[in-house]
Amino acid sequence: MSAVLPHHGDHAHDDHHGQPHGWRRWLFATNHKDIGTMYLLFSFTMFMIGGILALGIRTELFEPGLQFVNPQLFNQLTTMHGLIMVFGAIMPAFVGFANWMLPLQIGASDMAFARMNNLSFWLLIPAALMLAGSFFMPGGAPAAGWTIYAPLTMQMGPSMDAAIFALHILGASSIMGSINIIVTILNMRAPGMTLMKMPLFAWTWLITAFLLIAVMPVLAGAITMTLTDRHFGTSFFNPAGGGDPIMYQHIFWFFGHPEVYIMILPAFGIVSAIVPAFARKPLFGYASMVYATASIAILSFIVWAHHMYTTGMPVTGQLFFMYATMLIAVPTGVKIFNWIATMWKGSMTFEVPMLWAVGFIFVFTMGGFTGLILAMAPIDIQLQDTYYVVAHFHYVLVAGSLYAMFAGVYYWGPKWTGVMYSETRGKIHFWGSLIFFNLTFFPMHFLGLAGMPRRYADYPMQFADFNMWATIGAFGFGLMQVYFFLFVVVPMMRGQGEKAPQKPWDGAEGLEWEVPSPAPWHTFENPPKLDATATRVIG
Amino acid sequence: MQPEAQRRANARLGWILAGLALLFGVGFVARIMIFGG
Numbered sequence: 264m265s266a267v268l269p270h271h272g273d274h275a276h277d278d279h280h281g282q283p284h285g286w287r288r289w290l291f292a293t294n295h296k297d298i299g300t301m302y303l304l305f306s307f308t309m310f311m312i313g314g315i316l317a318l319g320i321r322t323e324l325f326e327p328g329l330q331f332v333n334p335q336l337f338n339q340l341t342t343m344h345g346l347i348m349v350f351g352a353i354m355p356a357f358v359g360f361a362n363w364m365l366p367l368q369i370g371a372s373d374m375a376f377a378r379m380n381n382l383s384f385w386l387l388i389p390a391a392l393m394l395a396g397s398f399f400m401p402g403g404a405p406a407a408g409w410t411i412y413a414p415l416t417m418q419m420g421p422s423m424d425a426a427i428f429a430l431h432i433l434g435a436s437s438i439m440g441s442i443n444i445i446v447t448i449l450n451m452r453a454p455g456m457t458l459m460k461m462p463l464f465a466w467t468w469l470i471t472a473f474l475l476i477a478v479m480p481v482l483a484g485a486i487t488m489t490l491t492d493r494h495f496g497t498s499f500f501n502p503a504g505g506g507d508p509i510m511y512q513h514i515f516w517f518f519g520h521p522e523v524y525i526m527i528l529p530a531f532g533i534v535s536a537i538v539p540a541f542a543r544k545p546l547f548g549y550a551s552m553v554y555a556t557a558s559i560a561i562l563s564f565i566v567w568a569h570h571m572y573t574t575g576m577p578v579t580g581q582l583f584f585m586y587a588t589m590l591i592a593v594p595t596g597v598k599i600f601n602w603i604a605t606m607w608k609g610s611m612t613f614e615v616p617m618l619w620a621v622g623f624i625f626v627f628t629m630g631g632f633t634g635l636i637l638a639m640a641p642i643d644i645q646l647q648d649t650y651y652v653v654a655h656f657h658y659v660l661v662a663g664s665l666y667a668m669f670a671g672v673y674y675w676g677p678k679w680t681g682v683m684y685s686e687t688r689g690k691i692h693f694w695g696s697l698i699f700f701n702l703t704f705f706p707m708h709f710l711g712l713a714g715m716p717r718r719y720a721d722y723p724m725q726f727a728d729f730n731m732w733a734t735i736g737a738f739g740f741g742l743m744q745v746y747f748f749l750f751v752v753v754p755m756m757r758g759q760g761e762k763a764p765q766k767p768w769d770g771a772e773g774l775e776w777e778v779p780s781p782a783p784w785h786t787f788e789n790p791p792k793l794d795a796t797a798t799r800v801i802g
Numbered sequence: 803m804q805p806e807a808q809r810r811a812n813a814r815l816g817w818i819l820a821g822l823a824l825l826f827g828v829g830f831v832a833r834i835m836i837f838g839g
Contacts, residue, residue: 372804375812442819446812476819480827488831499834510834 282784290385293377294784295362298384300679302359303672305387307748309351312395314741316344321703321737323720324730337720338406339398345409346426349526350433351391353664357529358383358440360671361468363679365444367775367782368462370453370791370800375446376439383439390432397422397429408718410519413500413511416489423493427486434479441472441479448472453774453790453797459553460797462773463546466553467532470560474521474528477564482518485511509574516567524563526660528556530667531598534620536773537674538602541617542609543770548601555594555601562591572640573647581640588638592631599628614768615689619670622697623663630658633708648718651711657704669696669747677763680755681781688750695743702736772798 283291292298319340323331332340362380366373374380397404402420405411416423448469452461461469488499489511498504500511531552539546546552568576568584576584602624613621633655637643646652669692677683706729715726722730754760766776774793777800778786792802804812 376816379816438820438823442816442823445819446815450808450812450815476823477826480823481830484827484831484834488834514830514834 291381292384293373293381295366295374295377295380296679296782296784298374298380299359299361299363301384302355302362302387305384305391306352306354306356306359307752309347309355309391311744311748313344313347313352314744316340316347318737318741320344321734324722325734326731327722327724327727329721332720334720335406336403338408338718339404341718342406342408342411343394343398343404346394346405346430347391348660349409349522350430351387351394353526353660353668354433354437355387356668357468357471357526357664358437358444360464360529360533360668360675361440361444364675364775365447365465365468366451367678367778367786368465368773369448369451369456370774370787370793371447371451372786372788374443375451376443379439380443383436383443386432386436386439390429390436393425393429393432397425400425410512410515411486411489412515413489413492413506413508414502417493417501417503424490427490430486431483434483437475437479441475444468444472445476453787453793455793455795456774456797459550462532463535463549463552463556464529464532467528467535467556470556471525471528474525474560474563478518478521478525481514482522485514485518488514509571512571512574513568516570517564519570520567521560521563523656523659524559526664528559530623530664531556533667533671533674534602534623535598536771537616537620537670538605538624540674540768540771541614541620542606542611544605544609545772546601547604547607548597551597552601555597558594559591562587562594566591569638569640569643572643585638585640589635592635595631599624599631610770614673615684615686615693616670616674616768618690618693619666619673622693623666623670626658626662626666626697626700630655630662633658646711648716649711650707650715650717653717654704654707654711657707661700661704666696669693672752674768675775676755677767678775678778678780678782680758681763682755682758682760683763683767684751684755684760688746692743692747692751695746696740699736699739699743703733703740704736706730706733772796774798774800 282288282294288297289301292301319332320337323329323337362374365371400420400422402422405419405423405426407415407419407423411423411426448461448465458466488497491497492499492501492506498506500506500508502508535546535552566584566588568580569588572581572584611617633651637646637652637655673684673689710726710729710733713726715722763780765779767780774787774791774797775782777791791800793799794801
């Protein structure tokens with residue numbers, strides 16, 4: 264039951280009353296829409312920084328031999344690319360979506376803790392500066408991989424401490440954001456918006472927020488122990504003092520595998536909003552989607568050691584983690600089946616958000632299948648730390664998380680900015696990204712199967728052709744994102760383009776389409792009265 | 803502005819969740835320190 268209460272004495276006003284201007288509007292922002300915008304712009308900036316690091320990696324790997332960077336800097340590039348993309352780009356981007364859309368979708372006036380929301384965002388800035396600035400510290404940036412494995416962490420310079428501090432801050436920000444999201448969803452839904460009538464995006468974020476609260480503190484514990492190993496004489500993970508580096512891996516992946524789902528569940532929510540809108544049919548199997556999301560989240564806690572088959576675990580352990588991992592294919596398959604069943608005999612059109620959503624389903628499924636292959640211990644032992652793994656997780660995180668975010672930007676962008684994007688430019692962005700993404704990462708499957716290890720700055724001659732194509736694809740993919748920013752995002756932010764109607768998509772349903780475009784600064788100040796489906800405001 | 807009852811309900815749930823996060827973090831480290839890996 265929703266715990267929202269009516270605001271007696273207030274009167275609804277969707278004007279900009281009380282809106283601060285200039286830098287105060289952003290620095291002291293407590294409005295969920297402003298904070299959402301800041302999250303999205305911040306994450307896009309980090310995405311571009313992480314992308315530049317990726318192009319540094321691909322430039323070096325364009326041909327065999329060492330041309331541009333030395334191996335130490337190469338390891339720093341791979342480490343920082345991973346850390347920045349995971350903690351600086353994908354996670355904050357989804358929090359940005361949550362900030363913008365959750366209050367609108369559930370009929371709340373704002374997030375539950377508006378000031379904490381401000382703090383959650385502004386904590387990101389010093390953390391990002393510390394991460395990016397670590398390149399300029401003595402010894403350069405951390406080079407222990409995004410997993411910051413012990414005992415490599417013992418060998419790093421002071422930048423490792425900066426990274427640990429940055430991760431602590433990012434973790435605190437994530438936990439505060441999660442608390443905000445859970446309380447908003449559980450306590451501030453409009454009357455009539457029961458849990459099983461909520462949009463799937465709210466459901467996926469609710470489950471994701473619980474995952475974050477469960478596992479971010481575990482990561483914080485692990486990196487705190489790393490810090491005490493480095494500076495305070497403990498030996499949790501340092502074998503020189505009797506510690507166990509394998510224990511670090513267990514702890515890290517107990518965080519790390521749910522983290523994978525933290526980065527993909529909100530993407531499922533976005534796709535579940537878009538597919539019915541452009542198929543002009545209700546989502547097939549809503550309840551099963553909710554249960555599948557919860558099942559994926561629960562299973563994510565018992566599969567962590569599939570990242571560690573080669574550390575010498577007993578066969579029974581391998582079998583347990585292998586079967587548990589393969590079990591995740593069942594709820595994931597339910598989701599993919601439901602999206603396809605939603606499209607089945609639908610009156611489909613393929614505007615840009617739908618293109619990204621269909622692209623997501625197709626390419627993410629490929630990443631899912633390679634995940635299933637990697638789940639099998641005998642195969643994984645062959646493929647561990649090869650480019651097959653790199654291909655797999657980029658198919659899941661780029662074609663999964665990132666594609667869904669692009670789908671969401673095109674789908675909800677008109678609501679945010681009040682103008683329509685250019686359909687032609689959106690299609691150029693989509694097809695360019697799709698082609699260049701596959702050109703970059705598809706060859707990596709073959710490189711991995713042929714035995715090319717990841718995190719090496721050089722490789723033998725037989726891997727040259729696939730690497731050349733991957734590098735060309737990476738630059739093309741990067742170029743498409745610059746195109747997206749300059750020719751899609753900037754015009755929309757400047758209000759250039761056709762004026763967006765209140766509901767630009769005739770098949771879309773939900774409370775976000777019940778407010779004008781752009782969404783006024785204040786929305787649903789008084790809890791709206793909803794129809795039986797909780798998708799329309801009737802009073 | 804949220805009504806007082808709403809604010810209190812939110813704060814109560816917020817502190818419960820913060821406590822849970824603290825419990826997971828501290829509990830995990832304490833478990834390792836007491837029982838080992």
